[in-house]
Amino acid sequence: MMDKRSNLNKSYNITTFGCQMNEHDSETLAGMLEELGYIENANRREADVAIINTCSVRENADKRFFGTLGQLKKVKEERPETVVAVCGCMMQQQHIIDTLKAKYPWVDLVFGTHNIHQFPSLLNNVLNERNKVVDVWDNGGDIIEGLPAKRMYPFKAYVNIMYGCNNFCTYCIVPYTRGRERSRHPGEIVNEVKALAASGVKEITLLGQNVNSYGKGSNFTQDFADLIYMLNDIDGIERIRFMTSHPKDLSNKLIHAFQKCDKLCNSIHLPVQSGSTEILTRMNRKYSKEDYLQLIEKLRDVIPDIAITTDIIVGFPGESDEDFNETMDLVEKVRFDSAFTFLYSIRKGTPAEKYKDQVPESIKHQRFDRLVDRLNEISQEINKSYEGNIVLVLAEGSSKTNTKMISGRTVTGKLVNFKGPAELTGKLVPIRITEGKTFSLNGDIEK
Ligand code: SF4
Numbered sequence: 001m002m003d004k005r006s007n008l009n010k011s012y013n014i015t016t017f018g019c020q021m022n023e024h025d026s027e028t029l030a031g032m033l034e035e036l037g038y039i040e041n042a043n044r045r046e047a048d049v050a051i052i053n054t055c056s057v058r059e060n061a062d063k064r065f066f067g068t069l070g071q072l073k074k075v076k077e078e079r080p081e082t083v084v085a086v087c088g089c090m091m092q093q094q095h096i097i098d099t100l101k102a103k104y105p106w107v108d109l110v111f112g113t114h115n116i117h118q119f120p121s122l123l124n125n126v127l128n129e130r131n132k133v134v135d136v137w138d139n140g141g142d143i144i145e146g147l148p149a150k151r152m153y154p155f156k157a158y159v160n161i162m163y164g165c166n167n168f169c170t171y172c173i174v175p176y177t178r179g180r181e182r183s184r185h186p187g188e189i190v191n192e193v194k195a196l197a198a199s200g201v202k203e204i205t206l207l208g209q210n211v212n213s214y215g216k217g218s219n220f221t222q223d224f225a226d227l228i229y230m231l232n233d234i235d236g237i238e239r240i241r242f243m244t245s246h247p248k249d250l251s252n253k254l255i256h257a258f259q260k261c262d263k264l265c266n267s268i269h270l271p272v273q274s275g276s277t278e279i280l281t282r283m284n285r286k287y288s289k290e291d292y293l294q295l296i297e298k299l300r301d302v303i304p305d306i307a308i309t310t311d312i313i314v315g316f317p318g319e320s321d322e323d324f325n326e327t328m329d330l331v332e333k334v335r336f337d338s339a340f341t342f343l344y345s346i347r348k349g350t351p352a353e354k355y356k357d358q359v360p361e362s363i364k365h366q367r368f369d370r371l372v373d374r375l376n377e378i379s380q381e382i383n384k385s386y387e388g389n390i391v392l393v394l395a396e397g398s399s400k401t402n403t404k405m406i407s408g409r410t411v412t413g414k415l416v417n418f419k420g421p422a423e424l425t426g427k428l429v430p431i432r433i434t435e436g437k438t439f440s441l442n443g444d445i446e447k
Contacts, residue, residue: 010048011041015068018055020207020243021178022088024149024158025116026053029087031148032120040150044068045075047082049123054088056173056347065090069104076106083126085109087116091136092177095348101134112136113178117147138179145188153396155426156203156239157196161189161227165209167246169273170284170351171316171344174209181210183218186227190234197236202426203394204231206242212249225253232261238428239394239411243269247295248286258303266303267337267413270295271311275330276323279316282355289330296334307337307412314371315344315364317355324367331374337382337412338439339375343368376438383414383436390446391416393431395424407440415440 012033016026029051030040041047050072054065065086072084084107090096091112100107108126111119114137125133151157164179165172193204206227208214214224222230224242231240240263247270258264270292274280277288287295299306312327331339343364346353391410399405399417406420408429417440418431431443 010038011046012038012049012051013041013044013047014051014053015044016053017061017064018053018057018089020158020205021160021209022053022055023152024160024207025088025113026051027149027151027158028116028147029053029119030150034150035148036120036123044072049083049085050075051085051087054086054090056089056093056177061090062096066099069107073104073106083108083123085111085123085126087111087113087119089113089173089177093173093349097134097136105132108132110134110136114138145184151201153426154200156205156394156396157201158205158207159189159192159196160184160208161206161211161224161242162208162214166213167210167286168284168351170282170355171313171347173347173350176349178209181213181217183208183214183216185218185220186215186222186230189227190230193231193234193237197234200236200426202237202428203239203241204237206231206240208242209244210246210249211242212245212251212254223251223253225251225257228254228257228261228264232263237263240264241267241413245270247272247292250295252298255298255302258299258306265411265413266305267307267309267411268299269309269311272330272334273311273313274316274319274323275327276319277326279319279323279326282318283313283316283352289326293330293333305412307414308334309338309340309413310334310336311340311342312371313342313344314368315359317344317352317359318357319344319359319367324371328371328374331371331378335378335382336375337414338379341368341372341375380436380438383438383441386414386433386436386441388433390430390432391441391443392428393418393443395420395427395429397425398422410441416443417441418443418445420445 014026014029016022044050052068055061075082091110109122111122122133125131162183164181165175166181168175211224215222272292273283275289393408393410393416395406395408399407405417406424407417416431430446432446433441433443435442
């Protein structure tokens, strides 16, 4: 085992690309490193251990990863004892490993999404034997409980409830990089959340690629709604959020949990991806435009003030003008609070890679601009409707753009900026909204 004292004054830096799952994996890596005696270093070039946690879903992920990795080459030349480690979804793809071996032979450690728990011993191997280590598992195996985590905030935390995905949307690489669905036992999750509450955490975000299928295929009987009810009873926790939901698995039981569980926040991220039923079929999403609209109606019937956000892919292979107009029509009908929009781009190893009818880039961009303009207008209209209202904001600390301002989120997930002392961080603060903008709200503390 590694001696903690031998790591005194040694530092680490983790660069994270991608989603909340990756951010949470990085928190686990940071927790392990701190248990080994390392301290965080904000400068990647000065750290003794530099880790890049990669994503294969987001746009230009490959370019951004190799660009960042390239910057570390000079560091390795000047300080060869620096350990450069890479992990995350991209490492689950053989062509990436082949590229690393051929063009980046100075990388010390490569590991995947399934063996993060092994990181301390892999690092030990690199340090003690000065070996290059490439250890990527093909599938997840058992869920490892009890890993340490260094959380980004003391008052809010991510909690993984399941890993992997069984859905095989034709554009997505996740089922190949994160493996099949495995759910954590509800007892383990409840214990983790109780411990978080005892340490001062007020808000938890439950994470999974498709939280709505939590429990399926497991050896316990609770489903996702049951889990929410169990967590809602934990003292000290004031807000429960979750992501991501697949529309095909969103149950009536969960919709009613929004009504019954006072801590479940009135917001849902429900990726639609396209408004065209034909494109949805080609994406293997297993719902139609009408199914999605009915789901929204049901949600709003039960929780009229729920905030709904989504993901939309523009220019999926075969998307015609009519298909795109169906998406614009769905956007008008739903009026999303906000949306992540993506230009479709090929992910190696997915079925859609082989689709012949790829949409020309110029058309994709025209459609994308039209869609984003309309989404932004709607977001601003919705945010303006908050003006004059008093909302409860969980203060998260100084605003990124103005250190005199504090920023935080409403129960509906809206970003709010207001003037106030830093001591409010971690507290629920009543704010009167003075201005609704496209991506955020401004307000004043309500005395
Ligand atoms: S549900 Fe579809 S898009 Fe989401 S992770 Fe699974 S395969 Fe990917």
